[in-house]
Amino acid sequence: MKLNDDGYRRPFLNPLFRDKPVADARRSDAFAKACPALNLDIRPYKTERYDPIWGELKETFTGYASDPEIRRNGSSGGVLSALAQYCLEQGLVDGVVEVRASTINPLENIAVVSRSRKHIIASCGSRYAPASAAEALAFIASGEEKFLFIGKPCEAAAVRQVQAEDPRLRENIPYILSFMCAGTPSLRGTDELLEQLEVPREELASFRYRGDGWPGKTQAVLKNGERRTMTYNESWGKVLNRHLQTRCKICPDGIGEFADIVCADGWEASGDGYPTFEEADGQSLILVRSDQGQKLFGNARAAGVVIAEDMEPAEIRKIQPFQYYRRTTIVARLLAMKLLRLKTPSYKGFELGKGLREIGLYQSFRAFAGFLVRRKKIKKRQLELA
């Protein structure tokens, strides 16, 4: 995966494989089935309990990591990192595949294998820029070691779908964890943040989007030790979310349906139903989706690694209004894309029509028209630049 000129990561064919047609045919077939930008098929992982908005739910909780350092460094309640640390400690896996900022270039996100609590804490927090945890798959497939995989919902889907084609990956990745995702912003979004903070790239020593509290500030540390910050609401709410890639805007799975366990921000809704984003001790929303996830979460909870309280699934909508809105308006946006003759991915089994019926015609029409207007503006800007 490489960054393109628009600041997004895209797959490029490794020239080393170009002359191997037999392997290529097999690989490209598996790739087409697994790539979430082309294909998402949830049918093999559904039961009759499937919820058309929130997917397969075995249990729902709110909670946080009992380890205070993990909770503080975590993006929300540090639950993903606490579960990863538990799996390492118990010997359930040999390593955790996740993403962290490169120590050489603080704006580059790299896929890493964490093998200690120190590594896991270094990978805590959300990186709101392109990242490819699934890059580690070639390494995982080459050995016998077992891994817990943490990635965005699209990466969890890629791993689950490629596992269906590859028994070695099925064996070597016993757990897949994910988080709710509103979309990946282009690296240009981060450039805009640095501009607002008046930090030249070459003077940057480290950069975090959030964490170190909840939601925690966006923080640039300069090589001379100076710190510049802005709030989560300013960075995500006013800059980063304007740089999302098109695929994320038509994603039916911002909620991690292919993972065993999914975490999200356990925001408190304010009067208008939207979160207040006021600083507090980290709190996660936790969705347990599979038998494997249920066993892992139950054991980690019983061991006191995660502190959790039961939550009614009906409450999720209040905590995650954006995810509810996007899921129920996907059909409208897909129709707008088809009208514009843009290529759309194949989504199977998500019962998106039920979402459309739930949100109603008025909101669907707004989403449909909004998509068309935004595309028109982008096209106009591209023409001006050309």
Ligand SMILES: Cc1cc2nc3c(=O)[nH]c(=O)nc-3n(C[C@H](O)[C@H](O)[C@H](O)COP(=O)(O)OP(=O)(O)OC[C@H]3O[C@@H](n4cnc5c(N)ncnc54)[C@H](O)[C@@H]3O)c2cc1C
């Ligand atoms: C692009 C993006 C969009 C998000 N959108 C939402 C949303 O709409 N609603 C919501 O509630 N939460 C969203 N989150 C998730 C939220 O910020 C927390 O990650 C989630 O609550 C889990 O918190 P935690 O404290 O358990 O995670 P932590 O314990 O801090 O663990 C975070 C894990 O995520 C991995 N990670 C971080 N960034 C990336 C990345 N870009 N790609 C792959 N892996 C990564 C880290 O390596 C680490 O393993 C988003 C996160 C990202 C990165």
